[in-house]
Amino acid sequence: MTTMTDNINQIKLTPKDYSSGLEVKWCPGCGDYAILAQIQKAFADLQLDKSNTVWVSGIGCSSRFPYYMGTYGFHTLHGRATAIATGVKVQNPKLNVWVATGDGDLMSIGGNHFIHALRKNIGIKIVLFNNEIYGLTKGQYSPTSEYGKKTKSTPYGSVDYPFNPAQISIGAGATFFARTADRDLKHLGEMIKRAAAHSGTAMIEVLQNCVIFNDGAFEDYTEKDRKDDNVLYLEHNKPMIFGKNKDKGIKLNGFTPEIININEGNNSINDCWVHDEFDTNPTRAMILANFANIDGFPLPFGVFRDFTKPSLEENIHNQIAEVTKQKGAGTLEKLLYSGNTWKID
Amino acid sequence: MAKTTKQVTDVTIRFAGDSGDGMQLTGTQFTESVANARLDLITLPDYPAEIRAPAGTPAGVSSFQIHFGNTDIFTPGDTPDVLVAMNPAALKVNMSKINNETIIIVNTDSFDNKNLKLAGYETNPLEDGTLEGYQVYEVPITSLTNHAVEGLNLTPKEANRCKNFFALGMMYWMFNRPIENTIYWIEKKFEKSPNIKEANISALKGGYNYADNNEIFTVRYDIKSGDLPKGVYRNVSGNEATALGLVTASIKSGRELFLGSYPITPASEILQALSTYKNYNVKTIQAEDEIAGIATAIGASYAGALAVTTTSGPGLSLKTEALGLAVMTELPLIIIDVQRGGPSTGLPTKTEQADLLFAAYGRHGEAPIPVLAAKSPVDCFWMAYEAARIALKYMTPVILLTDGYLANGSEPFKIPNIEELKKFETTLTTISEGFAPYARNENGVRPWAIPGTPGLEHRIGGLEKENITGNVSYDGDNHELMVKLRAMKVKNIAKDIPELEVEGEKKGKLLVLGWGSTHGAITEAVRNVRAKGFKVSQAHLNYLIPFPENITEVLNNFEKILIPEINTGQLAKLLKAETNIDPNKIIKLNRIKGIPFKVSTIEKQILTILGD
Numbered sequence: 001m002t003t004m005t006d007n008i009n010q011i012k013l014t015p016k017d018y019s020s021g022l023e024v025k026w027c028p029g030c031g032d033y034a035i036l037a038q039i040q041k042a043f044a045d046l047q048l049d050k051s052n053t054v055w056v057s058g059i060g061c062s063s064r065f066p067y068y069m070g071t072y073g074f075h076t077l078h079g080r081a082t083a084i085a086t087g088v089k090v091q092n093p094k095l096n097v098w099v100a101t102g103d104g105d106l107m108s109i110g111g112n113h114f115i116h117a118l119r120k121n122i123g124i125k126i127v128l129f130n131n132e133i134y135g136l137t138k139g140q141y142s143p144t145s146e147y148g149k150k151t152k153s154t155p156y157g158s159v160d161y162p163f164n165p166a167q168i169s170i171g172a173g174a175t176f177f178a179r180t181a182d183r184d185l186k187h188l189g190e191m192i193k194r195a196a197a198h199s200g201t202a203m204i205e206v207l208q209n210c211v212i213f214n215d216g217a218f219e220d221y222t223e224k225d226r227k228d229d230n231v232l233y234l235e236h237n238k239p240m241i242f243g244k245n246k247d248k249g250i251k252l253n254g255f256t257p258e259i260i261n262i263n264e265g266n267n268s269i270n271d272c273w274v275h276d277e278f279d280t281n282p283t284r285a286m287i288l289a290n291f292a293n294i295d296g297f298p299l300p301f302g303v304f305r306d307f308t309k310p311s312l313e314e315n316i317h318n319q320i321a322e323v324t325k326q327k328g329a330g331t332l333e334k335l336l337y338s339g340n341t342w343k344i345d
Numbered sequence: 346m347a348k349t350t351k352q353v354t355d356v357t358i359r360f361a362g363d364s365g366d367g368m369q370l371t372g373t374q375f376t377e378s379v380a381n382a383r384l385d386l387i388t389l390p391d392y393p394a395e396i397r398a399p400a401g402t403p404a405g406v407s408s409f410q411i412h413f414g415n416t417d418i419f420t421p422g423d424t425p426d427v428l429v430a431m432n433p434a435a436l437k438v439n440m441s442k443i444n445n446e447t448i449i450i451v452n453t454d455s456f457d458n459k460n461l462k463l464a465g466y467e468t469n470p471l472e473d474g475t476l477e478g479y480q481v482y483e484v485p486i487t488s489l490t491n492h493a494v495e496g497l498n499l500t501p502k503e504a505n506r507c508k509n510f511f512a513l514g515m516m517y518w519m520f521n522r523p524i525e526n527t528i529y530w531i532e533k534k535f536e537k538s539p540n541i542k543e544a545n546i547s548a549l550k551g552g553y554n555y556a557d558n559n560e561i562f563t564v565r566y567d568i569k570s571g572d573l574p575k576g577v578y579r580n581v582s583g584n585e586a587t588a589l590g591l592v593t594a595s596i597k598s599g600r601e602l603f604l605g606s607y608p609i610t611p612a613s614e615i616l617q618a619l620s621t622y623k624n625y626n627v628k629t630i631q632a633e634d635e636i637a638g639i640a641t642a643i644g645a646s647y648a649g650a651l652a653v654t655t656t657s658g659p660g661l662s663l664k665t666e667a668l669g670l671a672v673m674t675e676l677p678l679i680i681i682d683v684q685r686g687g688p689s690t691g692l693p694t695k696t697e698q699a700d701l702l703f704a705a706y707g708r709h710g711e712a713p714i715p716v717l718a719a720k721s722p723v724d725c726f727w728m729a730y731e732a733a734r735i736a737l738k739y740m741t742p743v744i745l746l747t748d749g750y751l752a753n754g755s756e757p758f759k760i761p762n763i764e765e766l767k768k769f770e771t772t773l774t775t776i777s778e779g780f781a782p783y784a785r786n787e788n789g790v791r792p793w794a795i796p797g798t799p800g801l802e803h804r805i806g807g808l809e810k811e812n813i814t815g816n817v818s819y820d821g822d823n824h825e826l827m828v829k830l831r832a833m834k835v836k837n838i839a840k841d842i843p844e845l846e847v848e849g850e851k852k853g854k855l856l857v858l859g860w861g862s863t864h865g866a867i868t869e870a871v872r873n874v875r876a877k878g879f880k881v882s883q884a885h886l887n888y889l890i891p892f893p894e895n896i897t898e899v900l901n902n903f904e905k906i907l908i909p910e911i912n913t914g915q916l917a918k919l920l921k922a923e924t925n926i927d928p929n930k931i932i933k934l935n936r937i938k939g940i941p942f943k944v945s946t947i948e949k950q951i952l953t954i955l956g957d
């Protein structure tokens with residue numbers, strides 16, 4: 001849940017107010033700068049209460065993120081950010097708890113905590129900076145690197161297959177999943193705001209360019225001349241259309257998606273799959289997630305799914321309230337004198 | 346026939362049977378009856394690692410030992426005065442624990458060919474001379490129980506399951522205990538199944554009357570009421586006491602309790618107990634793994650909780666990386682290691698003290714952490730409370746060592762006077778003026794500024810901190826300073842803990858020094874030796890890192906220091922590393938068998954040294 005400052009007389013915070021003022025030390029040209037700027041801008045748009053906001057991160061280039069935010073921040077252990085953030089959120093559900101993480105941090109060393117955070121639907125927002133490479137350790141392949149990728153640790157090409165973050169997230173029960181890119185500034189900001197409004201675990205995959213070790217990995221989705229044909233922007237209740245000329249559509253034939261030209265033959269916009277973000281059945285979201293694995297298919301950007309079910313912290317606090325109602329609030333006397341006691345005098 | 350009553354001061358009984366025979370329940374009921382008679386006691390269950398080992402085999406034997414009396418009781422007893430063996434396997438696995446003064450009560454009905462074979466007996470030990478020289482009471486418990494429950498329309502299986510109450514009835518007669526409490530308990534427990542209720546009561550009374558009327562039982566034993574200090578008591582196991590201590594600390598400190606934990610033997614009962622205290626605002630998370638157990642606790646601590654993680658040795662191994670983070674970020678945190686036999690899966694249901702050096706030093710980098718240890722089941726309450734006090738006052742992780750023996754053993758707990766509990770101090774702050782995350786107070790402790798506090802927004806993390814500002818710093822001089830500041834903070838805790846006390850003469854030939862759960866056995870051994878007219882003193886460490894300030898002074902007053910430990914000599918090593926005492930003084934006494942020390946083992950060693 002998002003806590004906004006309720007005092008309208010308060011001075012309006014600007015994006016700069018969400019900066020810690022610390023010198024940012026990512027490589028020049030790194031996609032992380034754009035993500036930082038868009039998050040600060042989105043927070044200013046939402047007027048998020050700085051003192052009620054915590055950024056938790058693991059280890060990796062992206063995990064330096066909390067140092068640059070003017071909120072509370074906790075730079076923790078490799079892979080453990082989601083678990084530590086879980087403790088923060090359960091202890092104080094009023095806090096807005098955000099996690100900055102990378103593909104190695106979240107999906108390799110932190111894989112277990114990641115899937116369990118989604119399973120439990122803990123109310124934290126996870127911003128995955130996916131650059132498909134290990135940057136801080138200087139260029140080894142990551143669990144999202146494509147098969148056959150040549151890196152310093154795979155000089156003859158990687159021999160294992162990548163994770164698809166959307167598929168894992170949806171498979172693990174994510175109540176919110178969105179994809180965006182570092183260079184898609186406006187869209188990135190929108191996704192941050194959507195995540196801020198979500199009550200359970202909100203998972204955002206940001207395709208992020210590593211200018212040193214994996215430069216241009218996402219150009220197909222970010223360069224002006226190619227992007228329109230390669231990205232499908234998902235919008236709730238809208239038919240799925242993409243392409244420079246807005247002439248290509250996605251049709252769902254049973255469980256099989258097909259690309260159609262909506263201006264040719266018998267096809268029309270009415271044949272297109274209409275996106276439903278609030279569908280609680282994960283099947284369609286999983287079909288969308290699989291687009292990344294099908295040659296020639298556009299990569300969906302936007303909110304794959306967004307539905308509400310009670311979060312972990314709500315469940316914990318509701319149970320505490322319920323039991324307290326039944327048994328009465330505990331006191332030291334009640335505690336120590338419970339069970340079978342006897343007196344010696 | 347005539348029955349005689351003997352007065353005794355203390356008795357040890359061991360109930361043993363198949364896992365399905367209800368021996369733990371029998372033991373617990375007997376314990377309550379003894380506790381109600383105001384006697385002191387210690388109990389120790391001993392059950393197999395396998396949840397359902399094959400019935401009738403030695404692997405499936407479950408035992409429960411109780412030592413009770415009207416004097417101070419410190420151990421569950423070396424050798425049972427009475428062994429109740431419900432089947433051949435129970436007799437077989439307990440033969441090594443008894444001597445020829447032990448009265449053995451056997452269920453003769455179970456000594457049939459099938460059960461003898463399952464137990465691995467080629468011939469019947471009741472007939473082949475195995476028990477020659479022992480006092481054996483042969484009782485056909487199964488058929489007598491069946492007889493007692495006749496007419497209640499029970500299935501043979503249901504009737505058979507009542508036999509533990511028959512055995513309990515016999516023990517109540519033998520030790521002159523009333524049966525009313527147990528009848529009341531049965532009535533409540535089986536309220537919804539009147540047949541089973543009646544059957545269990547009949548079996549209990551049947552056992553009592555059988556012992557009263559049968560000529561096998563010629564002697565009954567009587568123990569006059571005890572002289573425990575005045576007060577209200579309850580019986581607690583070490584794990585229950587730990588949970589109570591933590592909740593008490595939470596209430597007294599005003600910090601909500603948070604537990605992040607992953608189930609592991611023998612620590613799981615703490616997680617289970619704390620999960621029941623929801624109306625005390627206790628939050629528990631059964632985490633996805635040991636790492637998440639401590640990670641969620643660190644997160645909760647950062648957010649202002651009294652945060653705890655509980656585990657045993659293998660779990661502590663997994664948590665050590667996170668301990669480094671807790672040290673670096675100087676957050677309050679309690680880590681409870683209920684030690685078990687290791688390494689690896691080792692002896693998961695057995696006890697050991699072999700994690701001491703791991704707790705003291707087992708981390709990457711220079712990462713000092715206070716280490717405390719509980720010395721009895723009840724002491725788990727006090728040390729859990731003390732661990733919380735130190736963690737909150739000094740903004741530091743604290744490791745509390747207990748062990749499988751303390752965790753499962755139980756004894757009467759004198760409920761403390763709430764007003765007398767130590768007060769808590771914290772460095773919680775809400776004042777933004779002059780705030781610096783790594784500024785330190787007179788104790789070298791940084792402020793605790795929790796998220797949600799306006800104006801105190803700051804960043805912490807695992808990277809080295811610049812002194813005072815807490816900004817990331819790679820400066821070598823700063824790193825050295827910070828390493829020293831962190832070490833100094835922990836070292837200074839020695840000024841805030843009780844001095845090491847000596848029982849007996851403060852100076853002399855021999856001091857027996859222990860830590861943790863060996864306290865009971867050492868105490869009885871030292872008392873026995875002193876009763877024989879020898880001079881020997883005793884001291885026991887609750888604080889291992891840092892040691893009490895006067896430790897060197899105390900130890901230098903003795904010619905020899907005997908250190909009994911259930912490991913290969915870890916306290917002895919720690920003393921050599923952390924004090925200036927003459928290492929030639931130290932005599933080690935080590936047993937690593939997964940069981941507590943026998944009093945006699947320590948007693949013999951003391952006498953040997955004094956005789957030299």
